[in-house]
Amino acid sequence: xxxxxxxxxxxxxxxxxxxxxxxxxxxxNDHLAGATAxxxxxxxxxxxxxxxxxxxxxxxxxxxxxEDRAALLAIxxxxxxxxxxxxxxxxxxxxxxxxxxxxxxxxxxxxLGILLDLEGLRLGIEGKVAVWQSLRRxxxxxxxxxxxxxxxxxxxxxxxxxTVEEWRVRQADEALHAxx
Numbered sequence: 001x002x003x004x005x006x007x008x009x010x011x012x013x014x015x016x017x018x019x020x021x022x023x024x025x026x027x028x029n030d031h032l033a034g035a036t037a038x039x040x041x042x043x044x045x046x047x048x049x050x051x052x053x054x055x056x057x058x059x060x061x062x063x064x065x066x067e068d069r070a071a072l073l074a075i076x077x078x079x080x081x082x083x084x085x086x087x088x089x090x091x092x093x094x095x096x097x098x099x100x101x102x103x104x105x106x107x108x109x110x111x112l113g114i115l116l117d118l119e120g121l122r123l124g125i126e127g128k129v130a131v132w133q134s135l136r137r138x139x140x141x142x143x144x145x146x147x148x149x150x151x152x153x154x155x156x157x158x159x160x161x162x163t164v165e166e167w168r169v170r171q172a173d174e175a176l177h178a179x180x
Contacts, residue, residue, distance in 0.1 A: 019138065021081075028076050029084040031131045035069040038124035042066075045117045054114075054167055061160050068128060071153055075135065078144050111175035118168040125164060129157045 015021040042062035049055035076083065132154040139145035 015079075015142070019142065024079070024138075025081040025084075027134075028072065028079075028081055028131070031127065032069070032072055032076070032083065034124055034127050035065075035072055038121065038128070039066050039069050041117060041121055041124065045114070045121065048114070048117075054171075057163055057167055061163055064156055064160060065125075068153060068157065071149075072131070075145070079142075111171065115168065115171040115175045118164055118171055122161065122164045122168055125157055125160050129154065129161065132157060 015024070039062075042058065042065040046055055046058040046062040049058060073083065132150055135145055136147060136150040136154060139147040139150055
């Protein structure tokens with residue numbers, strides 16, 4: 001009587017030759033930790049700026065970033081990659097710890113704090129572009145990855161980069177000029 005293969009053995013069989021399933025799992029879980037932090041940062045920044053032009057620009061970006069995190073989870077599920085909860089918790093904790101940075105004001109948001117949050121968000125989106133690009137390249141060898149979906153995610157991330165960069169430049173001008 002044959003025992004059914006373990007989940008690891010089944011996942012390794014489905015992974016294309018030349019792809020290290022273990023390293024892919026580590027890579028995607030690291031990006032999930034970053035996506036968790038980015039989702040929190042984007043949501044907080046949109047809330048902080050609510051009612052302003054910045055808030056109106058960031059609310060849809062924050063919603064998309066949350067959708068992108070969900071897309072990453074779905075891709076991991078499609079690939080049979082388990083979520084490492086400790087990495088998700090680390091991403092959540094890192095975002096919370098990032099709120100403790102000195103920003104030039106004792107209470108309330110400061111223009112410098114908003115600038116730093118925009119810069120952090122921009123870096124996170126750049127990381128997301130990188131993971132979508134890596135997965136897109138991998139999709140040529142792995143039928144479990146939907147190339148068209150990855151193209152859509154990549155295009156959306158690039159639009160997010162453009163929006164966040166536009167507001168980062170504006171915020172830098174406001175925060176760093178005398179009297180700003």
